[in-house]
Amino acid sequence: MNEILFSIKKKYLNLKLSNQDFEKNIKNFILSKNMLEDIRIKSLIKIFNELSKSWQSKNSNLYKLFLDNNLGYLIGWLKQNNIEEILNLNLSNFEVLDEPKLFNKKKIYASPKGVIVHWIAGNVPILGILSLFQGILTKNKNIVKVPSSFKYILTKILNDITKRTFKIDNKVIKGSSITGSILVVYVDKENKDGHTILSKYADVRYAWGGKEAIESIMQLDKKIDCEDIIMGPKISAALISRDFLKDKKNSETLASNITRDVFNFDQLGCNAPHNIYIEKNSKISVKEFAEILFEKFKIEANKNKLNNKNPIDTYNILSERVFYSTSNKKEVLFDNNYEFSIFIDYANPKHSSPLYNRSIYLKVVNDINEAANYFPSGIQTIGMAISKSSEKYFIKKLINNGALRITKIGKMGLYETPWDGILSINRMVKWVPISH
């Protein structure tokens, strides 16, 4: 079965629809006028900025929803300076979305591709919201397939926009002119035909998710020129050279930064570290550092309990704890309520598979320069706290090994542009040269 969870046309909302009725609704939506075409990009940017200011206010109806669902990042992302920066990074001159602009003596217009279908993943749904907002900025129509855990959150946000009226540069723009370009749907995981309907009408398929979810989307029928933007499963790691553990103060700062990266969405995002490579023979030993980290994790875990502990994950963590506490050259520090685990490995520097649930491996290496040899391929983010002298060598080596983002420890949890090696907005438009 399928459901339409948000549409400015209310007729078929929240009804269980057969595939036939669902397809009829999708077709009607595609045929309807796209009112985004009449809104200038500068106005859209100002509207986003206004939403950012309004949603952060304590008087906002959505205040609790944003807090409870970890959506605070969206507030910062929607700010005018951030949006302008992202757009210009993607398009050079964002006004090319309104009219042809000169690029090296050639006039080019960035036209919307048409219909973007977003498959939002259940682990970090905010990323799917960001892809939707990018779809709006590029003036595309957007169909968003939400996971069951996220059914009503996006709907509430869009209903809020629909009710608003924005006064931008003496022009009145109705919120419904923006949300009229959006359809939020739910399709059962098993309903391949429902997903096929979404896929075959898409001009861009924008998919977030694990291996299985992405593979099943890739197998669906699609238009011959459909653009696929795939944010698939990846993992991340971090590196610490011995000079960053030269005293307690530095070690504490570093531990706070690791805590932020690990507790951000409880390691469910592909940018969270699971393995941290540490160079041995530092003034603060690896064991001492692990103890500092333990204290930071404990404070954070007390403030923020782990949601939905899964019995299989808990069993895997328990097994690993037993293995580490009974093996030579391995140690483990943990919380008795399975809020977090810190595994220290002096013997095997090879990357360990993620256990999630705030579990990290501290992999001890003789020389930080050898750590790059142990990374698996397809790594998303590398968080680095390494000496300037090693930095250059590392960055080159990591990029050659396929790393898609290199940042400081403590900032791994940020969503950046480009992401997964992709400038998404650039791929949501058709580049049309005009030389008549």
Add this chain to the structure above:
Amino acid sequence: MGSNFALNALYRYLNFTIFYNILQFMKKKIDFEFISSVFHSALDLGKYKIKLNSKFGEVPDWDSLGHMRIIQELEKRLKVEFDIDEIIDVDTVKKVIQLAKSKVK
């Protein structure tokens, strides 16, 4: 006549320079008191007193959205703009002061 005009112009210039410098001085005075007033405006703290080592999560309403209101208030008062990656690890009052100072040099 000419020298009067020149003196007048010099007088005006000096006045302007003094006024401008006072303004700049006031603008750049970022200390605990200034940041405390930013926190009070942004978070509506009433009689609550923040300390230099007060942390994110400890001060009432200093949550992820309250953080954005503090940043917005800072931006408004200092007439600057912060990038997301500048504000993400600012989790103590002391760090907010450092952040503000880094922007207004």
